[in-house]
Amino acid sequence: MAKDIVAGALCCVGTFFFLLGTTGLLRMPDVFTRLHPSTKCDTLGACSIIIGMAVHSGWSWELPKLVIIACFLLLSSATCGHAIGRSALRRDIPYWRKKTGEVEGGDGS
Amino acid sequence: MKNLLALLFIAALAALLLYVVANMPPMGDPENPTATHVIPRYLEGAEEETHTVNVITGIILNYRGYDTMGEVTVIFTALAAALAVLGRERRGRIYAYVDRSGVPSSVIVRTMVRFLVPLIVLFSVYTILHGEISPGGGFQGGAIIGGSMIVFTTIFGLYESSRRIPQKVRFPLEGAAVMVFFLVGVLGMVGGGDFLTYAWPKAAAALHPALVTWLTVLVEIGIGLGGAMVLTSILFCMIREEEEIAVVA
Numbered sequence: 001m002a003k004d005i006v007a008g009a010l011c012c013v014g015t016f017f018f019l020l021g022t023t024g025l026l027r028m029p030d031v032f033t034r035l036h037p038s039t040k041c042d043t044l045g046a047c048s049i050i051i052g053m054a055v056h057s058g059w060s061w062e063l064p065k066l067v068i069i070a071c072f073l074l075l076s077s078a079t080c081g082h083a084i085g086r087s088a089l090r091r092d093i094p095y096w097r098k099k100t101g102e103v104e105g106g107d108g109s
Numbered sequence: 110m111k112n113l114l115a116l117l118f119i120a121a122l123a124a125l126l127l128y129v130v131a132n133m134p135p136m137g138d139p140e141n142p143t144a145t146h147v148i149p150r151y152l153e154g155a156e157e158e159t160h161t162v163n164v165i166t167g168i169i170l171n172y173r174g175y176d177t178m179g180e181v182t183v184i185f186t187a188l189a190a191a192l193a194v195l196g197r198e199r200r201g202r203i204y205a206y207v208d209r210s211g212v213p214s215s216v217i218v219r220t221m222v223r224f225l226v227p228l229i230v231l232f233s234v235y236t237i238l239h240g241e242i243s244p245g246g247g248f249q250g251g252a253i254i255g256g257s258m259i260v261f262t263t264i265f266g267l268y269e270s271s272r273r274i275p276q277k278v279r280f281p282l283e284g285a286a287v288m289v290f291f292l293v294g295v296l297g298m299v300g301g302g303d304f305l306t307y308a309w310p311k312a313a314a315a316l317h318p319a320l321v322t323w324l325t326v327l328v329e330i331g332i333g334l335g336g337a338m339v340l341t342s343i344l345f346c347m348i349r350e351e352e353e354i355a356v357v358a
Contacts, residue, residue, distance in 0.1 A: 072225075079221040087212040 251336025
């Protein structure tokens with residue numbers, strides 16, 4: 001019973017981070033600030049859900065599989081974030097700055 | 110005003126969709142159209158008739174074998190059309206692929222791709238071979254190999270990847286899916302049944318489960334290899350530049 005509650009709580013935390021990441025992706029003004037919340041989806045969000053599932057499954061053969069999935073997820077999503085950020089930086093994509101005298105900042109580039 | 114119009118349109122659309130959803134047959138109802146026609150026959154008879162544990166595989170490769178053979182032909186036709194438009198590379202030559210992105214791939218990405226691609230290919234082998242008893246199969250496994258080749262080619266370039274999968278390997282294997290399907294079908298006729306009969310009537314009844322399993326796995330491997338090579342060939346002919354840079358040793 002306690003196991004189910006812990007697993008459910010961890011899954012809720014994961015979904016919450018996915019919601020935050022998606023909101024940030026839609027609301028942030030430029031590439032770098034968008035990258036910041038959207039990389040949280042895979043690391044914090046998906047890993048919390050996987051930890052929740054691992055708690056739910058207990059000591060079984062599902063556990064090593066979930067650990068391997070989490071490892072690959074961390075490796076590949078970190079690499080993706082690095083590649084997107086690096087190529088945006090090298091291409092001299094301008095940073096977003098708050099323009100004075102305008103209500104809405106950013107040009108959506 | 111514009112926002113109000115958009116909001117009204119969305120509200121109307123939502124009302125329409127909710128109306129449609131409310132009129133859909135309830136989920137899991139045994140009276141549903143999907144559950145009353147041919148599915149009960151499949152679900153009840155698949156285990157004895159096709160000797161496969163996985164009903165999906167039984168349906169795709171056995172009950173609807175002709176349909177799947179047509180799909181395999183469609184994939185092969187896609188390759189033929191791509192080659193008819195873009196042309197095949199000259200035999201024994203390697204073509205350049207110029208990375209025009211302006212930002213060369215970093216050491217981190219290269220290391221991770223080099224580390225991950227073999228594991229992706231290993232996973233696809235598992236998907237193909239395990240498709241007979243678990244979710245997966247030839248189409249999925251072949252697509253996974255094709256995807257790993259796309260990742261490898263975009264990071265390391267066409268020269269490296271066409272050294273890994275040379276032309277003389279791709280040429281014979283591109284038709285593997287169609288050929289294996291046709292071969293298994295003709296073997297069914299030789300065994301005394303119709304085209305694409307897995308359990309040969311001439312073979313002893315005790316042999317049927319093993320025979321069906323092995324023929325199904327053979328078809329899965331054929332679909333997987335053929336699909337992977339077709340995807341790789343389409344990628345190579347789309348990505349290559351006009352000039353040749355090297356002759357294969």
